[in-house]
Amino acid sequence: MPATPDLAELARKLVEAAETQTPVEPLTARYPDLTLADAYGIQLAIVELRLAAGRKIIGKKIGLSSKVMQELLGVDEPDYGHLFDNMIVPAGEAVAMDGLVRPRCEAEIAFVLGDDLSGPGVTVADVLTATDGVMPALEIVDTRIRDWEIKLEDTVADNGSSALIVLGGTITPVIDLDLRLLGMLFSQNGRTAGTGTGAEALGHPAASVAWLANKLAEFDVTLQAGEIILSGSLAGAPLVSAGDVFVAEFDHLGTVSVGFE
Numbered sequence: 001m002p003a004t005p006d007l008a009e010l011a012r013k014l015v016e017a018a019e020t021q022t023p024v025e026p027l028t029a030r031y032p033d034l035t036l037a038d039a040y041g042i043q044l045a046i047v048e049l050r051l052a053a054g055r056k057i058i059g060k061k062i063g064l065s066s067k068v069m070q071e072l073l074g075v076d077e078p079d080y081g082h083l084f085d086n087m088i089v090p091a092g093e094a095v096a097m098d099g100l101v102r103p104r105c106e107a108e109i110a111f112v113l114g115d116d117l118s119g120p121g122v123t124v125a126d127v128l129t130a131t132d133g134v135m136p137a138l139e140i141v142d143t144r145i146r147d148w149e150i151k152l153e154d155t156v157a158d159n160g161s162s163a164l165i166v167l168g169g170t171i172t173p174v175i176d177l178d179l180r181l182l183g184m185l186f187s188q189n190g191r192t193a194g195t196g197t198g199a200e201a202l203g204h205p206a207a208s209v210a211w212l213a214n215k216l217a218e219f220d221v222t223l224q225a226g227e228i229i230l231s232g233s234l235a236g237a238p239l240v241s242a243g244d245v246f247v248a249e250f251d252h253l254g255t256v257s258v259g260f261e
Helices: 007-020 036-052 067-073 124-130 152-157 205-219
Strands: 057-063 079-084 104-113 131-141 164-167 183-188 191-197 228-233 245-250 254-259
Touching: 007 036, 007 152, 036 079, 036 152, 057 205, 079 152, 079 205, 104 183, 104 205, 104 245, 124 131, 124 205, 131 205, 131 228, 131 245, 131 254, 164 228, 164 254, 205 228
Parallel strands: 057 228
Antiparallel strands: 057 079, 104 131, 104 228, 131 164, 183 191, 183 245, 245 254
8 A cells, every 4th residue: 555645744854855955755756646736735835834934925936837848857737836035046146056956047037916816717818917017037946856856746846846036137017018929048158058939938928827826726825916926937947057157138128147156
């Protein structure tokens, strides 16, 4: 008979793994019958631990919204995670590798909400109406699961493999933008690491945010005004090494960059 997972205990182990930079074996290897509902239960337990430690939720991140990322990790649907106040990297500050396990870097469009969004039934138009503006962003994703040996349930449990975020310096209103066609050039150490448009994120980055609002309705959670929503990678997610510099240049939105040491 397969072991029954203790969701709260698994949450504590993942938090400890993040704090000590010591990865754990895939949860799905130990618990082959772990469900997606179990995985979100673990993530919510991590959220409670973070809040109890004094952290504040500042937004959400959507992962696996592009085909390239779904193929990279062998999954066929998006996921999400929570963003906390200690995840923002100040402009111009280098990221220390010794605080991470095995990071990757992604280029994304960040939405800044001006109004609440509550599913079900949220549409692209609803998202655009509720959005104060968008920003260029880099997400540093990381895994507390050994060697990125993850299935969808592993990354969901691990708070969507979230780690850090870097935001560009300006907020651009969406009213005159076609976010589907907005282009992005992503470079690593001066060499092109990927290109993409907003359409990489579920066909429209606002569709990605709508998916999130509707998914969260299953848990009676509302996206709140002021939250930052990362809409998903527009290109690949290269592994990071000390000394790397990543730059994402977006049409109309500007540029965002980060270095690692």
